[in-house]
Amino acid sequence: MTTGQLPDLTVENLTVRFGGLTAVNNVSLTAGSGSITGMLGPNGAGKTTTFNACTGVVPAWAGTLHLGDCRLNGRSTASRAAHGLGRTFQRMELFDSMTVRENVALGPEAAMSARRPWGQLFCPAKEAREIRSRTSTAIDLCGLGALANRTSGDLSTGQRRLVELARAIASPFRFLLLDEPSSGLDVQETEQFGAILRTFVAETGIGVLLVEHDMALVADVCTYIHVLDFGCKIFEGTTAETMSSDIVRAAYLGSEGVSAAAEGLAHA
Amino acid sequence: MSATASARARKAGPLADHRPAVLAALPAIAVLVIGIPWVQANHLWPFVVTGVTDGSIYALAALGLVLTFKTSGVFNFAIGAQAAASAYVFYSFRVDAGMPWPIAALLSLLLVGVVGSLVLERLALWLAEAPAVRRVVATIGLLVLLQSLLTGLYGTATIAFDDFLPTGLVEIGSVNVGVNQMIVVALAIVATIGLFLFFKSTRLGISMQAVVDDSNLLALQGTNPVKVRRYAWAIGSSFVSISGMLVAPAIGIDVNQLLVLFIAAFGAAAVASFSSLPLAFASAMVIGVSMNLLASQLTSNQNLTISAFYTQVPFLVLVAALALLPPRRLVERGARRVRRARPIRAFPRQAVYGTTATVVAVALLIPDLVGPGDLTQYTTGVGFVVIFMSLGLLLWTSGQISLCHMAFAAVGATSFAHAQHNGVPWLLAMLFAVAVTVPVGAIVAIPSFRLTGTYLAVITFGVGLLFQKLLYGTFLMFGKFDNQQVTRPDALNMSGDRGYYYLSLAVAGVCALAVVAVRRSRLGRLLRGLADSPVALDAHGANTRLTRLFVFCISAAMAAVGGVLIAGVTTSASGNPSGSFGYFNSLVMVAVLTFCGRQPLLSPIAAAFLFVVLKIYPPFDSGFFVDYQGVFFGALALAVAVVPGIARVQPSRRGALRTPEGGPVRARRDLQLRGAWV
Numbered sequence: 013m014t015t016g017q018l019p020d021l022t023v024e025n026l027t028v029r030f031g032g033l034t035a036v037n038n039v040s041l042t043a044g045s046g047s048i049t050g051m052l053g054p055n056g057a058g059k060t061t062t063f064n065a066c067t068g069v070v071p072a073w074a075g076t077l078h079l080g081d082c083r084l085n086g087r088s089t090a091s092r093a094a095h096g097l098g099r100t101f102q103r104m105e106l107f108d109s110m111t112v113r114e115n116v117a118l119g120p121e122a123a124m125s126a127r128r129p130w131g132q133l134f135c136p137a138k139e140a141r142e143i144r145s146r147t148s149t150a151i152d153l154c155g156l157g158a159l160a161n162r163t164s165g166d167l168s169t170g171q172r173r174l175v176e177l178a179r180a181i182a183s184p185f186r187f188l189l190l191d192e193p194s195s196g197l198d199v200q201e202t203e204q205f206g207a208i209l210r211t212f213v214a215e216t217g218i219g220v221l222l223v224e225h226d227m228a229l230v231a232d233v234c235t236y237i238h239v240l241d242f243g244c245k246i247f248e249g250t251t252a253e254t255m256s257s258d259i260v261r262a263a264y265l266g267s268e269g270v271s272a273a274a275e276g277l278a279h280a
Numbered sequence: 281m282s283a284t285a286s287a288r289a290r291k292a293g294p295l296a297d298h299r300p301a302v303l304a305a306l307p308a309i310a311v312l313v314i315g316i317p318w319v320q321a322n323h324l325w326p327f328v329v330t331g332v333t334d335g336s337i338y339a340l341a342a343l344g345l346v347l348t349f350k351t352s353g354v355f356n357f358a359i360g361a362q363a364a365a366s367a368y369v370f371y372s373f374r375v376d377a378g379m380p381w382p383i384a385a386l387l388s389l390l391l392v393g394v395v396g397s398l399v400l401e402r403l404a405l406w407l408a409e410a411p412a413v414r415r416v417v418a419t420i421g422l423l424v425l426l427q428s429l430l431t432g433l434y435g436t437a438t439i440a441f442d443d444f445l446p447t448g449l450v451e452i453g454s455v456n457v458g459v460n461q462m463i464v465v466a467l468a469i470v471a472t473i474g475l476f477l478f479f480k481s482t483r484l485g486i487s488m489q490a491v492v493d494d495s496n497l498l499a500l501q502g503t504n505p506v507k508v509r510r511y512a513w514a515i516g517s518s519f520v521s522i523s524g525m526l527v528a529p530a531i532g533i534d535v536n537q538l539l540v541l542f543i544a545a546f547g548a549a550a551v552a553s554f555s556s557l558p559l560a561f562a563s564a565m566v567i568g569v570s571m572n573l574l575a576s577q578l579t580s581n582q583n584l585t586i587s588a589f590y591t592q593v594p595f596l597v598l599v600a601a602l603a604l605l606p607p608r609r610l611v612e613r614g615a616r617r618v619r620r621a622r623p624i625r626a627f628p629r630q631a632v633y634g635t636t637a638t639v640v641a642v643a644l645l646i647p648d649l650v651g652p653g654d655l656t657q658y659t660t661g662v663g664f665v666v667i668f669m670s671l672g673l674l675l676w677t678s679g680q681i682s683l684c685h686m687a688f689a690a691v692g693a694t695s696f697a698h699a700q701h702n703g704v705p706w707l708l709a710m711l712f713a714v715a716v717t718v719p720v721g722a723i724v725a726i727p728s729f730r731l732t733g734t735y736l737a738v739i740t741f742g743v744g745l746l747f748q749k750l751l752y753g754t755f756l757m758f759g760k761f762d763n764q765q766v767t768r769p770d771a772l773n774m775s776g777d778r779g780y781y782y783l784s785l786a787v788a789g790v791c792a793l794a795v796v797a798v799r800r801s802r803l804g805r806l807l808r809g810l811a812d813s814p815v816a817l818d819a820h821g822a823n824t825r826l827t828r829l830f831v832f833c834i835s836a837a838m839a840a841v842g843g844v845l846i847a848g849v850t851t852s853a854s855g856n857p858s859g860s861f862g863y864f865n866s867l868v869m870v871a872v873l874t875f876c877g878r879q880p881l882l883s884p885i886a887a888a889f890l891f892v893v894l895k896i897y898p899p900f901d902s903g904f905f906v907d908y909q910g911v912f913f914g915a916l917a918l919a920v921a922v923v924p925g926i927a928r929v930q931p932s933r934r935g936a937l938r939t940p941e942g943g944p945v946r947a948r949r950d951l952q953l954r955g956a957w958v
Contacts, residue, residue: 090818090821090824093819093821099819106812109811119820122806125822132803132826183820
């Protein structure tokens with residue numbers, strides 16, 4: 013299903029195995045366009061592996077992946093990106109020798125370079141103008157104007173997260189996977205980040221699948237949430253349903269933890 | 281699990297996880313089934329016995345290489361030089377000092393194996409968070425240093441070395457086997473089994489596998505990572521040292537010969553994915569036996585290339601293994617800990633223009649400032665500036681490693697010569713040379729689609745050796761006389777030294793402009809992105825394979841131009857290993873360029889001056905500097921590679937050096953003392 017030209021991401025029965033270890037086991041989920049869908053789970057639940065399988069960084073052992081009508085299985089990472097599936101990384105992947113502006117600009121430029129066989133050698137004036145426009149818009153949206161000429165390797169973690177987001181926003185993606193984008197941000201930066209994300213989705217209608225541990229951010233921006241544990245999907249529902257789910261709390265705190273928390277609340 | 285997954289699981293069966301081992305065993309069994317009757321029928325068992333003995337020596341070196349690479353992430357390119365050092369020291373104690381061989385061997389083992397391991401362990405520690413380029417440059421620097429030092433001290437002639445192990449014969453079946461051969465094989469078997477069990481069943485062995493990935497985590501478990509690394513390097517270096525001593529009686533001692541011989545250990549380690557000790561042992565045996573069997577069949581052939589083909593086996597195995605192994609088996613060890621290099625310092629525009637104008641002015645005045653004899657050296661230097669620029673484009677702009685750059689230059693020079701021999705004018709012949717070299721660059725680029733960092737360095741090293749040993753002597757390149765004549769252009773008095781210098785300068789200027797143009801183009805931005813984060817570039821839709829292909833092709837084309845210019849200086853191009861196009865120069869050049877920095881134009885100019893021109897001026901024109909220039913270049917490259925890592929190692933209060941990993945160990949002990957546990 014797509015809203016206008018923008019696609020949903022559909023994952024059906026995804027299984028990812030590394031030798032004898034099943035990292036993701038028969039997971040199905042749909043993340044719609046024009047909304048922010050959350051993916052929760054404790055460390056080792058298989059969230060980043062799901063992202064990696066969606067973007068072709070690791071092969072899917074079984075299952076199908078679709079971006080709108082486009083089947084993603086068997087395509088390379090670059091091909092999936094060219095079809096509109098963008099992502100950020102848990103361990104930030106910036107072009108550290110470049111300035112913030114160059115970093116953000118290289119996102120759309122990399123995508124445009126793949127449009128023609130000789131696209132890597134020449135940059136037509138029309139594309140150069142489009143890259144400049146996209147870069148400026150993304151930098152303004154993320155509030156990075158003051159840092160635009162700073163080398164990204166010299167920035168703080170929070171600023172680097174914003175640069176990575178700006179680069180993804182500037183690129184001609186039609187769906188975004190954001191992997192723990194608020195990791196390393198303080199409370200104020202996280203609130204700013206949530207506001208940027210909401211504005212971006214509202215203005216563009218692009219769908220976002222968000223892996224995040226910060227419950228406040230998830231509750232603030234997500235409309236629907238999928239929860240993984242030990243590679244399996246254990247719950248899905250609206251944000252309110254997820255936040256009140258005993259299954260989800262047990263996955264995060266353990267069943268003993270939930271009991272202890274409940275007792276603590278009762279005593280209080 | 282979905283129906284598809286279940287079906288695949290059923291289809292895979294219980295052997296699914298052991299499929300690589302099964303697939304590797306099948307051809308081995310087939311070879312044995314066909315090979316044993318063939319060997320029996322042709323009475324080739326003596327060659328098999330010699331092959332197994334050679335293979336045992338390669339196996340010891342391969343075990344040392346795998347062990348140290350597994351535990352440090354540093355691929356020791358210098359094992360051949362280290363083995364040679366051990367053999368030379370053994371020779372000095374045994375022959376020069378007249379010591380009994382067991383004492384001489386023990387002293388050599390202590391000096392080269394154990395003391396050497398302490399030095400190597402410290403280097404590896406300093407390189408723990410270094411990018412792959414710096415790790416490669418460090419051991420290349422060490423290799424260049426040791427080769428030059430040993431050549432300077434002991435000369436280039438092969439030193440004969442008598443057997444020191446018992447030489448009696450034992451008849452096994454119908455074959456006489458030397459006692460010394462049996463001892464060597466037994467040593468290799470015991471070492472392999474011992475190391476295998478050590479890794480599988482002892483705490484220290486398991487720790488050795490963990491130390492490269494996360495030494496801090498290991499420290500939190502109460503194991504000192506420094507101690508673990510030290511043991512690994514001591515065992516690995518000792519194996520290499522022993523293999524050097526064992527090989528000496530068979531072939532004599534010659535550092536340059538040993539450097540090439542120990543590529544067999546690289547090949548064996550590559551087949552074993554630089555990880556499996558038993559597979560490294562088995563591969564070394566196969567290499568040793570196949571070399572001897574091929575030698576028995578081919579050495580009588582009239583064609584020199586065919587008769588010496590058996591010597592190519594290690595290089596072919598090395599290149600084939602790295603080209604065919606699945607990338608998932610070639611994990612860049614310690615990559616998680618790598619700290620990215622600081623960006624290249626950008627100078628103010630006025631400074632750039634001022635420096636460029638000064639360099640151009642000095643370059644134009646050179647023919648009036650230096651004597652006619654020195655001018656040819658400067659012209660050679662200009663040719664090398666072009667090659668260094670092409671190397672810098674690959675190494676620093678795109679983050680790709682090439683240890684076969686002089687092979688590109690050689691292809692260019694010889695294609696140019698062939699074109700000239702067929703009456704093609706100078707400029708068209710140069711364009712022809714570029715056109716021939718670009719596809720060669722494209723072919724060498726193919727491994728870079730799958731391999732990065734250390735593995736790319738190793739395979740390009742193997743490609744360089746293959747060119748030198750397999751192709752240089754053929755009619756396609758330098759021919760059987762290892763030489764091709766070229767001519768300079770006649771127009772505008774360019775056939776004279778002065779005219780040819782200016783022509784070379786003009787060509788180098790065009791190449792410099794090309795480098796600037798590439799760096800400022802979209803391709804340049806993609807190359808910088810590739811160097812910083814290929815993953816991010818891929819995730820944004822760029823075809824990074826195409827990017828790698830372009831940069832290798834452009835770099836190879838420029839190297840070809842440099843090769844043409846160099847050949848024109850002496851109007852002949854030689855494929856001699858010690859000549860300009862020798863494979864070893866590719867290694868020395870990487871070391872020199874590293875020392876000269878990462879600036880796209882100034883660094884190549886400085887590197888070419890150091891590498892070619894400096895030796896005409898006192899005190900560098902002395903025989904001492906010429907003999908030991910590799911020591912200087914190697915030491916400088918080593919210093920540049922490790923200095924950033926030295927700052928990471930904090931001096932402790934007691935003044936002794938202590939790594940950051942020492943902290944968690946002490947913290948854990950403190951926690952234990954307080955009865956707390958994390």
